[in-house]
Amino acid sequence: xxxxxxxxxxxxxxxxLGRQNKDIVVxxxxxxxxxxxxxxAREFPDRFFNCGLTEQNMVGVAAGLAASGKTVFVSxxxxxxxxxxxxxLRLCISQPELNVKxxxxxxxxxxxxxxxxxxxxxxxxxxxALPSFTxxxxxxxxxxxxxxxxxxxxYGPFYIRLSRPKTPIVYPEGYHFTLGKAVTVRxxxxxxxxxxxxxxxxxxxxxxxLAREGxxxxxINMPTLKPLDEAAIVKAASETGAIVVAEEHLAQGGLGSRVxxxxxxxxxxxxxFVNLGDRYAVSGKAEELxxxxxxxxxxxxxxxxxxxxxK
Amino acid sequence: MAKKLRRHVIAMTATAGxxxxxxxxxxADIITALYFKVLRHDPENPxxxxxxxxxxxxxxAAPILYAALAEAGYFPVAELATLRKLDSRLQGxxxxxxxxxxxxxAGSLGMGLSFAIxxxxxxxxxxxxxxxxxxxxxxxxxxxxxxxxxxSAAHFKLDNLTAIVDYNGMQLSGWVRDIMNLEPFTRKxxxxxxxxxxxxxxxFKQILSACQGAEKIKGKPTVIVARTIKGRGVSFMENNxxxxxxxxxWEEAERALKELE
Ligand SMILES: Cc1ncc(C[n+]2csc(CCOP(=O)(O)OP(=O)(O)O)c2C)c(N)n1
Numbered sequence: 001x002x003x004x005x006x007x008x009x010x011x012x013x014x015x016x017l018g019r020q021n022k023d024i025v026v027x028x029x030x031x032x033x034x035x036x037x038x039x040x041a042r043e044f045p046d047r048f049f050n051c052g053l054t055e056q057n058m059v060g061v062a063a064g065l066a067a068s069g070k071t072v073f074v075s076x077x078x079x080x081x082x083x084x085x086x087x088x089l090r091l092c093i094s095q096p097e098l099n100v101k102x103x104x105x106x107x108x109x110x111x112x113x114x115x116x117x118x119x120x121x122x123x124x125x126x127x128x129a130l131p132s133f134t135x136x137x138x139x140x141x142x143x144x145x146x147x148x149x150x151x152x153x154x155y156g157p158f159y160i161r162l163s164r165p166k167t168p169i170v171y172p173e174g175y176h177f178t179l180g181k182a183v184t185v186r187x188x189x190x191x192x193x194x195x196x197x198x199x200x201x202x203x204x205x206x207x208x209x210l211a212r213e214g215x216x217x218x219x220i221n222m223p224t225l226k227p228l229d230e231a232a233i234v235k236a237a238s239e240t241g242a243i244v245v246a247e248e249h250l251a252q253g254g255l256g257s258r259v260x261x262x263x264x265x266x267x268x269x270x271x272x273f274v275n276l277g278d279r280y281a282v283s284g285k286a287e288e289l290x291x292x293x294x295x296x297x298x299x300x301x302x303x304x305x306x307x308x309x310x311k
Numbered sequence: 312m313a314k315k316l317r318r319h320v321i322a323m324t325a326t327a328g329x330x331x332x333x334x335x336x337x338x339a340d341i342i343t344a345l346y347f348k349v350l351r352h353d354p355e356n357p358x359x360x361x362x363x364x365x366x367x368x369x370x371x372a373a374p375i376l377y378a379a380l381a382e383a384g385y386f387p388v389a390e391l392a393t394l395r396k397l398d399s400r401l402q403g404x405x406x407x408x409x410x411x412x413x414x415x416x417a418g419s420l421g422m423g424l425s426f427a428i429x430x431x432x433x434x435x436x437x438x439x440x441x442x443x444x445x446x447x448x449x450x451x452x453x454x455x456x457x458x459x460x461x462x463s464a465a466h467f468k469l470d471n472l473t474a475i476v477d478y479n480g481m482q483l484s485g486w487v488r489d490i491m492n493l494e495p496f497t498r499k500x501x502x503x504x505x506x507x508x509x510x511x512x513x514x515f516k517q518i519l520s521a522c523q524g525a526e527k528i529k530g531k532p533t534v535i536v537a538r539t540i541k542g543r544g545v546s547f548m549e550n551n552x553x554x555x556x557x558x559x560x561w562e563e564a565e566r567a568l569k570e571l572e
Contacts, residue, residue, distance in 0.1 A: 030450065030483045030490060038484075050484060052491030053420055053453040084419060113329045113395040115403035117370065117418025282409075284397035292397065 001168035001201060004141035007105050010162060011036030013148045014073060018044050024152065025070045027062055029055045035075040035105045059085045059100075063092035066099045071152060077111075078104040078120030078161060086126055093157050094130040100158075101151045102127075107137070107161040108248035109276065109293060110198060110286035119281050120161075125253025127159040128226045134179065135226040137161045139200035140169045143223055146177030154179060161197065165286050168201040170221070180224045182232035188218030191304050191311075192236035192243050196222055196255050199246040199274070205297035210304055217304055225255055230262050237267035242307040246274040246300050248290075270310035272303040312382065313343040313515075317544045318571050319378035319391055325564035327395040330403070333554040334448060335375035337479040337512070337539040344518040345444060346379040354384035357411045363441050364430050366415050368423020369448035369477065370404040371556070376413070377401050385412040421454025423447060424474060428464050431472040431532075442526065443472045450482035453491045458503070464532040465504030472532040473525045474505075477512065479541040483555050500534045512537025545570055 018024050018040055025047045032038040032050060041048035051058035055076060062072040074081065081104050082089070093100045109119045127135050134156060138144040144162060151158040170185060185200065186207050193203040200221045207217040218240050220232060237243055243263060245256040256273040263271060276293050290296055317339050324330035346352075350363040367376050374394060381388045386400065393399035400409045404418030415426050427445035434441055451457055464472055478496070480487055487493055500507045506528045510517040518537065525533035541555070542548030545567040548559075559567055 032484055034483075050490050052487075053450050053482065054455065054491065056455055079419060113327065113403045115395075115406060115418065117404045117406075117416065282397065283395045283399065283403040288397045 003166040003168050005166045006138060006141050006144040006162040007034070007036045009141040009144045010103060010105070010148055011039035013145045014040040015043050017149065017152045018047065021071065021152065023070050024073065025049070025065055026073045026075070027051055027058050029053060029058050029076040029080065031076045034077070037073070037075045055080050056085050056088050059088035060092050062100045063096070063098050067096070071099050071101070073101045073103055075103050075105065077106040077118065078123050079118060082120065082123040082126050082159070090130060094132050097132045097156055099155055101160065102158065103148065103151070103160045103162065105162045106164045108163060108197065109281040109289045110248065111164050112286040112289065113283050115283040116280040121250050121276055121281070122253070123161060124225060124247070124249050124255065128253065128258065130157070133157045133159055133226065134224065135159045136224050137196040138223055139197060139221050140167050140171055142169060142171040142173065142175050143177055146175070147223065150177060150179045163198060167198050170201050170204065177223065180227050180229060182229040183221045183223070184218065185221050186217070186219040188216040189240055190216045190242070191308050192218040192220055192240045193246055193300055193304060194220045194222050194233070194236070194243060194255065194259055195246040196225065197248055199248060199295065199300070202295070202297045203246055203300055206300035206304065209297065209301050215304060215308060222255060225258060228258055228262065230266065233259055233262045234267045237263055237269045241311050242270050244272045244274060244300060244303045244307055248295060249275055251275050251277050270307050272307040274300050274303050312347055313339045314544070314571055315382065316343055316375060316378040318568055319381070320374045321545070321559060321564050321567045321571065323374050323378070323391050323394045324558040325561060326392050328558055329395060330374055330558050331371040331556050332374070332559065333481070333541040333548060333551070334369060334477065334479065335372045336543045336545065336548060337541045338372050338375050338446060338477045339543065340513045340515060341446065341475055341477060341518055341537055342375050342379045344515055344522070346383050348519055349522045350444070351441070354412070357385060361439065361441055364414050364427070364443045366423050366427045366430070366443070366445040367405055367417060368445055369420065369451060370417025373401070373403065373405045376405060377410070380410070380412040420448065420451035421456040424457055424460035424464070427472060427474070428460055428467065428469060431469045432467060434471055445472070445474050447474060447476045449476060449478045449480065449487050449493060452476060452493055452496070461500065461503045461505065468530050469532045470529050473522060474532065474534045476534065476536050477539050478536050479539045481541045481550065481552055481555065483552070485552055497536050500536070504531055506531050506533045507536060508533065509536045509538070512539035513543060
C-alpha cells in the first residue's frame with residue numbers, strides 16, 4: 001500500500017484553510033517542525049503563535065482567541081495537550097463550547113523509540129469523556145485533510161488524533177468524509193471489524209487473510225468516535241452477527257468501550273477487542289511494538305476467528 | 312571523563328538512529344562533575360538510603376545520564392549500545408522502572424523540580440543528610456509547573472536542594488529568546504526566593520565550587536544557572552538546532568568522534 005504522512009497533510013490543509021478564512025489562527029508549543037504547523041507559520045506568520053513550552057497556557061490562550069471570534073487550531077504531541085492540559089480542555093474549551101480544534105500528532109505507540117512518556121494511549125478515553133467535543137481519528141492522509149476541513153467548518157471543540165509515522169493510504173483520491181458517519185471499506189457477512197486510525201489498513205489486511213480461509217469479513221472505519229455512528233454499528237451487528245473492535249489505545253474508554261455500549265443496548269452479539277490492554281509500552285520501533293503489544297493484522301484475524309466461533 | 316561521556320552520546324544515538332544529542336552534549340560537563348565529584352553515591356547499591364539524589368528533569372538528555380551511570384558502574388558500558396531498542400533497560404526517555412540509578416521517569420518537560428522538592432522534603436522528615444540535585448533545561452523553565460515548584464521550594468526553605476539549569480539558549484524549534492524569552496532569568500529565581508549563581512557550565516572548577524557553595528547556604532534553595540552551548544564539543548552540532556532531536560548519521564558520528572579524541 002502507498003503511504004503518506006498525516007502530519008504533512010495537516011500542515012498543507014491548514015494553509016489552504018488559512019487562505020480561505022482570515023479568522024483561522026494556529027498555536028503550537030515548540031513542536032511546529034514535528035506537527036507541521038510550521039508550513040502554516042511560514043505562510044501566515046501573523047496568525048501563528050509559538051507558545052513555547054507552555055502547553056496549559058496555550059490551551060487557555062486558544063480559548064480566549066476563540067471567544068473573540070477566531071477559529072483556533074492548537075497543535076503539539078498528543079500527550080502534551082490531552083494528558084497534561086486535561087483540566088484546561090475541560091473548563092476552558094469543553095464547558096464553554098468554544099471553537100477550538102485540538103489537532104495533535106504522535107498518537108498511539110507507533111511514536112516508537114521515545115518510549116512510554118511519549119506514547120499516547122489514553123487520549124481517546126479522555127477526549128471522548130468531554131461533553132461537546134467531537135473526536136476524530138483519521139485512517140489516512142486523505143481522510144486527515146477531510147477531517148481538518150470539517151473541523152474548520154463545523155463550530156465547536158474538536159480533537160483530531162494524528163500519527164508520527166507515514167500511514168498506508170486506504171482511500172481513493174476524491175473520497176468524501178462525512179462527520180459522524182462510519183465508512184464500510186470492505187463488505188462481508190460473517191463478522192465485522194470496526195477500526196480507527198492505523199488499524200483500518202491492518203483490518204483490511206486481516207480480511208484478505210481471512211477470505212482465503214473462508215471467512216467473509218466486513219471492515220468498517222469509524223473515523224468519528226464522537227458522536228458515534230450507532231446506526232452503522234447496529235446494522236453490522238444485525239447483518240454479520242459478530243464484531244471485533246481494533247484500536248491503538250488502552251482497552252478502557254476508547255472505541256471498544258464506546259461500540260460495546262451500543263451493541264449491548266441495541267443489538268447484543270459476540271464481541272472481541274484488539275487493543276493495548278491495560279499497560280504501558282516500551283521503547284522500540286513502531287512495527288516491533290505493534291507486534292509486541294498485539295496490534296497486527298494477524299491479531300485482528302485471530303480475534304475474528306474466535307468471535308465467529310462464539311456466534 | 313566528560314569527553315568520554317560525549318563520545319558515548321554520539322555512538323549511542325548514532326547506533327539507535329534517534330535520540331537527542333544536542334541537549335546531552337550541553338549537559339556533559341555538569342553531569343560529569345556531579346557523578347564523578349559531587350554526588351555521594353554507591354553504584355553497587357543504587358538504592359542506598361543515604362545517597363545524594365540526582366533527578367534529570369530534561370528527560371530527553373537520557374543518553375548523557377546513561378553514559379555517566381555506565382562509566383560509574385551502575386551497569387555495563389556495553390549496554391549503552393542498546394539505547395532505545397526493544398527490551399533495553401535504556402528507554403528513549405528516562406524510566407525509573409528499568410534503569411539502575413535513574414531516580415525518576417521523565418520526558419514530559421517541567422516536572423522534575425516538583426519531584427525533587429518531594430525528595431528533599433522526605434530528607435527533612437527522615438532527618439537524613441543527603442542532598443537533592445535536579446537538572447533542568449532552559450526550555451522547561453517556560454513551563455508553569457517549574458515556577459510553581461520554584462515558589463514551593465523557597466516557601467519550604469529547602470536548603471538541601473540544588474537546581475542546575477542547563478542554559479544553552481536553545482530549544483526544539485529555535486532560540487529560547489525568540490520563542491519565549493526567559494530574561495532576566497537569574498533575577499526571576501532571586502525574586503522567587505532562591506539563592507542563585509551564574510556560571511560557565513563547561514568550566515569544571517566553576518561547577519564544583521558552585522555545588523560546594525550551595526551546601527553552605529541556609530534557609531533557601533540554590534539555583535545554579537549554567538551557561539552552556541547546545542551540542543558542545545562537536546563543531547557542527549554546536550548551536551545547531553537540527554541536532555536537538557536528530558541522531559548523527561554514521562558519517563557524522565565518525566567526524567564527531569574524531570573531534571572528541
Ligand atoms: C511538556 C513537553 N512539551 C514538549 C516536549 C517535546 N520536546 C522535547 S525536548 C523539547 C525542547 C528542548 O529544549 P530544552 O527544553 O531547552 O532542552 P535542551 O535544549 O536542553 O535540550 C521539546 C519541545 C516535551 N518533551 N515535553
